[in-house]
Amino acid sequence: MVSDGMSGPSVPQVGARPLKLGAAGTARFREGSWLVVAVAVPLLVNPLGVQVFDLPKLALLRTIVVALAVLLLWERFSSSGFVLGHRVRIGWSDPRVWAAILGVVYSAASLVSLDIGLSLWGSYSRQEGLYTLLAYLLLFVILATDCRRQAQVERLILAISLGSIPIIVYGLLQVAGIDLIHWQTLDKSRAIATVGRSNFLGSYLVMSVPIAVAALASCRGRWLRVALALGLAGSLCLLVLTDARSAWTGISVTAMAMLAMELRRRGRYGRILPYIVLGCVALVVFIAAYLVTLQVVGRFDAGGAFGLSSLTGSPAARLTIWQASLQLIAERPLLGFGPGSFSLAFHHVFPPQLVFYQGRALVTDRAHDVLLQQALDAGLLGLVAYAALMVTLVAKLVRGMRRRQGHGRVVGLAILAVVGGHLVDLLFSFDVATTAAIFWVVAGAGVGLSREATYASLCPDTVPMPLGNKRVRWRITALALSILALAVAVATNLAPLIADTYAGLGFRPGSPWADRVARAELAVGFWPIEPAYRAELGLLFLERARDTPTPERALELTEQHLATAVAMRPLDPSAWALLADARAYRAFRLNDGRAFEAAVAAYERAIELAPTTATLHAAYGALELMGGRIERAEASLERAVALDTTDARAWRYLAEAYSALGRPRDTAFALSTALYWEARTGQSGK
Structure with missing residues (x-):
């Protein structure tokens, strides 16, 4: 029998019969897979390799995503080919649509990139090519479609919080001078944990702090709450010790915005006014940063009136990289230079003064700004698609949070804080495997929890099944494609x-x-x-x-x-x-x-x-x-x-x-x- 999703008795279908696909087992496998991504990816390292941090993390993430895609392919083909058991309603306000569009733009940019092989696999040090970018987007779409219950999201949040505790403890031990592994890294900070650099660790902690707060509010059990509270305190201490200023900015702005939103909901307008003022100040700071990026302020700074010429270190390096990156965008505005090809293009406009700020040994392979990076990797088309994805994502999370109360509202606020804080952080930094994995998993879970019940599940419990030879052909096709995909993975x-x-x-x-x-x-x-x-x-x-x-x-x-x-x-x-x-x-x-x-x-x-x-x-x-x-x-x-x-x-x-x-x-x-x-x-x- 097939239900049309409306009330009333279901109508028997001639020539079709219900098929049990083991929905409970496959659902547990899918949930277990994204829990593994959330916990194991930040922890995994390969001390014997050259690329100790990102390569093993991305190898695991991409393999799991391919396995999830294979499972989806098998279930769809072994049923009735892409028939869904519920009514599907997808529009331009759905972030999954923009994720698919962004994936298409990435693919097109890779085909016309400076180096197709480099765009496909990514650079040796980063591995952020088309393969990895599509894995991120597919992971987001899978969770946004299949993570439908608050209990699933709470388990995910608890897993991320517990998984962050070993990282936090290890980072604090490194600060204390205790480390059994001699890491080969250019980072002068001792607090790198299993992430690779202190600023990347700070970006990870920006997301782990609100998640720990949500886990602490929703979990039961005294010892579990004690462990989560200690982990939260340790993450805040370690965040300060990382000296990651972009991460500090992200968590500060997001905390103010979330607190102002909650106070406004409760009608405490007198208390919200100072936070509105602080938010306006933060907005002015960001606008000023982008004016510098666009060289508007720099044109009037010939006499050093704004003190830009006295900047040193990381701030000066970022401003220099941003100004040079703008020249590159004008060269290939439509589809950019291709994912992973930034370093090849940047050599043409390399600012000589950059060696004074970051030294001669450091290779510049990122723009240190997510908007500039999208425009350089995938052109203005990629920038528009990415911006639309983020806008629809935040809008979906805000609407979903407003409908929830109690623990559900705390979870919604935490997810919104993760997304907002990380996006602010990315205005001055860039993603690595750990931060990207946590971001896309949490964002997908938030969208899945926020969407309406009329959205389709990836794997309906009961679907019409073709009979006879057609069914055999579907299964053979699904099996062959599944084996091929797993072999490729x-x-x-x-x-x-x-x-x-x-x-x-x-x-x-x-x-x-x-x-x-x-x-x-x-x-x-x-x-x-x-x-x-x-x-x-x-x-x-x-x-x-x-x-x-x-x-x-x-x-x-x-x-x-x-x-x-x-x-x-x-x-x-x-x-x-x-x-x-x-x-x-x-x-x-x-x-x-x-x-x-x-x-x-x-x-x-x-x-x-x-x-x-x-x-x-x-x-x-x-x-x-x-x-x-x-x-x-x-x-x-x-x-x-x-x-x-x-x-x-x-x-x-x-x-x-x-x-x-x-x-x-x-x-x-x-x-x-x-x-x-x-x-x-x-x-x-x-």
């Missing part, structure tokens, strides 16, 4: 994780060289499409060439692997620079003139891709200096010190060039400048 998630583990073992300098090469070759074998593994293998052979009296074969293999890495990322200037260094070593070690010219060509290509990167000009000038081309060396080194006046090594090479040209006064000036910056920065001259 394993190949695209387990293989890179194993490869990265071998790469991490290959990087260990204490191991014998032969073992390191064998592990690097296994990394290439498991995931051959990653150029970083090719580059690592090439550098290992270059290391061998330096230690052997007959380096010809090792140098040949070095160039072979580095050239393969360049072919896989032809727009990456760092890959060209590695190849140029290897060719330069071959040229001087074997007195090979052709290798020298090839090294010059590789450096010229790298400089063409990144014309304002001072280190490339300095390395190219040093190569020309060692090759006896003094005039060309002088021009390149002068360009290097003009872009980065603090580079002591470039000044030393420039002093040698001036000396070779017979210019003693310039030689003395360059040498004294090199000595000055060596004393100030601790940088060695050569």
